[in-house]
Amino acid sequence: MPEPLLRVDDLSVRFESDEGAVHAVDGLSFALEPGQVLGLVGESGCGKSVSSMALLRLLPPTAVISGSARFQGVDLLQMPVRRLRQIRGREIAFVFQEPMTSLNPSFTVGRQIGEVLSRHLSLSRGEARERTVDLLRLVRIPAPERRIREYPHQLSGGMRQRVMIAMAVACGPKILIADEPTTALDVTIQAGILSLMRDLRERLGTAIVLITHNLGVVADIADRVIVMYAGRKAEEADVRELFRHPQHPYTIGLLGAVPRPVESGDSRQRLQEIPGRVPSMAELPGHCAFAPRCPRADELTRSEIPPLREIRPDHLVACFHPGSDGRA
Amino acid sequence: MSYVEVAPLVTPRARRRRLLLRRFVRRPFAVLGLVVALAFVVSAILAPVVAPANPDATDFNALLAHPSSEHLLGTDELGRDILSRIIWGARASIQAGVLATLLAMVIAVPIGLVAGYYRGWLDPVISRFTDVLLAFPFLIVAVGLAAILGPSLLNATIALGVGAAPGLIRIARGEALALREEDYVRAAVANGAGGPTILARHILPNMMNTLIVQATVTIPAAIIGEATLSFLGLGVQPPTPSWGVMLSAAQPYISDAPRLALYPGLAVVCCTLSFNLLGDGLRDVLDPRTQR
Numbered sequence: 001m002p003e004p005l006l007r008v009d010d011l012s013v014r015f016e017s018d019e020g021a022v023h024a025v026d027g028l029s030f031a032l033e034p035g036q037v038l039g040l041v042g043e044s045g046c047g048k049s050v051s052s053m054a055l056l057r058l059l060p061p062t063a064v065i066s067g068s069a070r071f072q073g074v075d076l077l078q079m080p081v082r083r084l085r086q087i088r089g090r091e092i093a094f095v096f097q098e099p100m101t102s103l104n105p106s107f108t109v110g111r112q113i114g115e116v117l118s119r120h121l122s123l124s125r126g127e128a129r130e131r132t133v134d135l136l137r138l139v140r141i142p143a144p145e146r147r148i149r150e151y152p153h154q155l156s157g158g159m160r161q162r163v164m165i166a167m168a169v170a171c172g173p174k175i176l177i178a179d180e181p182t183t184a185l186d187v188t189i190q191a192g193i194l195s196l197m198r199d200l201r202e203r204l205g206t207a208i209v210l211i212t213h214n215l216g217v218v219a220d221i222a223d224r225v226i227v228m229y230a231g232r233k234a235e236e237a238d239v240r241e242l243f244r245h246p247q248h249p250y251t252i253g254l255l256g257a258v259p260r261p262v263e264s265g266d267s268r269q270r271l272q273e274i275p276g277r278v279p280s281m282a283e284l285p286g287h288c289a290f291a292p293r294c295p296r297a298d299e300l301t302r303s304e305i306p307p308l309r310e311i312r313p314d315h316l317v318a319c320f321h322p323g324s325d326g327r328a
Numbered sequence: 329m330s331y332v333e334v335a336p337l338v339t340p341r342a343r344r345r346r347l348l349l350r351r352f353v354r355r356p357f358a359v360l361g362l363v364v365a366l367a368f369v370v371s372a373i374l375a376p377v378v379a380p381a382n383p384d385a386t387d388f389n390a391l392l393a394h395p396s397s398e399h400l401l402g403t404d405e406l407g408r409d410i411l412s413r414i415i416w417g418a419r420a421s422i423q424a425g426v427l428a429t430l431l432a433m434v435i436a437v438p439i440g441l442v443a444g445y446y447r448g449w450l451d452p453v454i455s456r457f458t459d460v461l462l463a464f465p466f467l468i469v470a471v472g473l474a475a476i477l478g479p480s481l482l483n484a485t486i487a488l489g490v491g492a493a494p495g496l497i498r499i500a501r502g503e504a505l506a507l508r509e510e511d512y513v514r515a516a517v518a519n520g521a522g523g524p525t526i527l528a529r530h531i532l533p534n535m536m537n538t539l540i541v542q543a544t545v546t547i548p549a550a551i552i553g554e555a556t557l558s559f560l561g562l563g564v565q566p567p568t569p570s571w572g573v574m575l576s577a578a579q580p581y582i583s584d585a586p587r588l589a590l591y592p593g594l595a596v597v598c599c600t601l602s603f604n605l606l607g608d609g610l611r612d613v614l615d616p617r618t619q620r
Contacts, residue, residue, distance in 0.1 A: 058518055089519030096518075101511040106533040115529065116519050151344070167519065 003073055004031040005174060005207055006055075011067035013047070013054045013231075024050040026231040027067075032175065035201060037208045039222030039239070041215060041254070043278050047231040048211045052177045056088050057081070071175075090120040093168035097180040099161035103152035109136075110148025113167050120171045135166040138203075139196055158189035162196070169200055176200070177209045182217060194221050215258050219243060227251045230278060230289035233308065237315040247311050247322035250274070250290050288320070296321040351613045358609020364602035372418035381409035383416040383569045392585045401591050404574070405581060410588070413569040414595050420570040421599060424485045424554035424563070425547040431489025432496050432546060433539065439493075440500025441527050445508050455501065461494040470553050474562040481554075481570075484563035488553045492546050499542055503535040510534075537614040544607030548600035555596050571596050 013025040025047040032038055040048045054065050055076055069076040071092065076084065088094075096102045104112055113135060114128040123131060129148070136144035139162040152160060161181060168176055178197065182190035198221055200206055210222060218225055218239065225242045227235040227250065235248040246252045256272035276293035288294070288301040300320050308318045352358055371378045380400065387393075387407035395402045401410040443454040461469065473487035504527075507513060513530050521530070557563035558572025566573050571592040578588035 056518060058514070085520045085522055087520070088517070089521075094515065094518035096511060096515055098511050102515045104512040104516075104530050104534070106536075107529070115521075115525075119520060119525070164515070167515075 003070070005034045005036075005072065006032040007068075007070045008051075008055070009068045009070075011051055011054060011069060012065070013050050013059065014064045014066075015062050016064060017062065021064075024063075024231055025054065028228070028231075028233055029067075030226055030233070030236065032207050032209065034174065034207055035205045036224060037198075037201060037210060037222045039218035039225040040209060040211045040228060041213065041218055041225060042228035042234075043213060045278050046228045048228050049179050051228075052094075052179060052209060052211055055177070056092060056094070057084060058088075058094075086120070089116055089168075089173070090171045091173055092175045092177065093171070093173040095161070095164050095168045095176065095178040095181045097183055099157050099164055099184060102164055103160055105152055108149055108151055109155070109163050113148075113163070113170055116167055116170045131170070132166075135170055136163070138169070138200070139163070139166045140192075141166075157185055158192065161185060161189075161193055165193070165196065165200070169204060169206065172204060173206060175207045175209065177211070179211045180213070181210070183212070183214070190217070197221060215254060227254070232289065233316070233318060234290070235315075235317045235319075236308075237312075241312070241315055245312065245315070245324045247315065247317040247324055248290075248319045249294050249296050249321070252324065253293075288318075348613055352609060355609045355612060357605045358612070361602045361605025361607075361609060364598060365606050368418050368599045368602065369422055371415050372422040375416050375419055379409075379412035379415040381412045383408060383412040384567055385409070392581065392588075395587075402585075402587055404577065404588055405585075410574075410591055413574060414571070414592055416569040417571045417574060417592065418595070418599070420481055420558070420564045420568070421551045421554055421596075424481060424488060425551040425603075428485045428488035428492060428550040428553070429543050429546040431486065432492035432550075433543065435490065435493040436496030437500045437532070437539065440497045440502075441504045441531060443497070444501035444504025445527055445531060446523065451501070454497065458494040458497045462498070466491050466495075466549065467553060467556055470557065471560065471562060474557050479562050479565060481564045481568075484554055484557040485550075487557070487562075488550045491553070492550060496542060496546070499538065500535065503538050504531050507531045507534055541607055541611040541614060544603055544610055548603040548607075551600050551603070552596060 008031070009029050011025055011028045012023070015022040015024060028047070028051050030038065040052070042048050050059065050063075053059050054063065055069050057065070057077065059065070065077055067077065071087065076087070103109070107115075110129065110132050113132045114125075117123050117128045117131055132148055133144045136147055141147055141159060141162050147155075147159075152163075155163065161184075165181070176197075181197070182193050185193065194217060197208060197210075201208055208221075210217065212218060222239045225237060225239050226233055227242075227248065229250050235242065235246070235251045237245075242251065243255070246255055253272065253274040257274065274293055285291075286305065287303050288297070288306050291297040291301040294301065296319075298321075304320075306318045306320045308316045309322075311317045311322050385408065387403060389407070390399065390403050391407045392405055393399055393403040393407070399409050399411070401414070404410055404413070439454060443451045470484075470487045470491035473490055474484050477483035477487060508531065510530075513526060516526055516530050554563055554570070555572035555575065558570045559576045560572075561576070564570035564573050566577065574592040575589055578585075578592070581588050
């Protein structure tokens, strides 16, 4: 079997603080193929952002990272920072959640995209300008020739996120990591951004790691999904498989919390919340982290960490009592 | 998708500039400060043209003369025209004020940026060092340095610049510390930018407002500093005119001819006040946090 584009093995991230260590990610493994869209799903604080930032070592120095992340055969976690800097933005690019504050207010949009281009591709001024206009057109910004002379404060949130995406794909990265790219945006603009990302994947063949807590977004665009809970992988499957046959009670709970249109008659379904809260990461338990909130919890779940098992073909679940029947 | 395109009448940069200008003009004291400060700067530059008389020409027929049409502010103990000496004295003051501030910025900004952005072991070392320097009053440091360097306008300027640097280091460090947490800085790191690029393109430009405002506070402090050093004989040497030198020379005549001290003193007050008003106005205009 050939090496995938990115193979993450046993990635763990721990933050050392005065009050002791906080385990943000614990033994996460996954593979990403070229052009694949991988959805990383979970509640706030489940470690999805931290694990993606850890790949490019963008975390503060208090973070202790272990495991490996082999990109095209080379471990990102071991390479010198100098080499890593050539990968950041060129091979693996980031789109952050906050389009309002992720652009430098002192420079025009054109100059900021040009900065990335000249850093990685050493283009001349004219070439960079031309390419910037092309990029803005690619992310469907109208009148790009004019927009490149504008400052971030003159653009709307959706426009800014498009600029961020243009900047991210400027050098034709192999992987685009999008951390909640649509969360801060209006729903109508969300749809536009998602269709743009789908389009970019088709046209540029970019693999996308999409970090989100929104299952609708995942259903819309992802090929494969990883559900994370308390820093660990709870379930992993192809998107259709996951939505049709969710096995982990947490996944089932998440799906139950998605609003659905009224199916028949006027019996409107109440949204199902998952009781309890995400556990504090400082005291990560030695048993199934979801047990306190789980309807299927028993003695076993409260005493051991469930291993990842392949329940169905290509469908991994970390649960002692998997099964999609009897949705919680 | 269809957008209604509004034709831009002015470029964005010009529009922003006009907005800032409008905000500035609404503040009468700031405008007054700008006008007076400009008047001082212009008359200092054009001293040979503006001054009614040679500041060094003595007239022994008119010693300590009262103000008259010939000598608008009277003459000093050697019969020199006071107005002309004040105008020429502005040269030393403005020169010392501006150059010392520039020197302080050149020293302080890189150090503060490095300390605030890279942190590590450098930050506490630099911070403690500036804390120690800040424990000494600005003028004491400047007087000490000027005494070591020897009396001259250049040395006084260097002393003032070095003396003003610790405070600016602290400000630049604080700004860098705050700006490094900005999303666009994190985004730049994720895009492969290295430390120098981030400092030059993302942190320094976004702290310019603060630095400009700080400069308008440092300039008057340096002007007073120059007058003080010259007064103490550590700056401009007589007979070269300087406000501090004039004040010093006026001491024996303080009861007979108080105007000898009054006019240069007024010049110091007006000049520094104008820069301070200008600085206050600029802070209000440039810093959105103080918007009313």
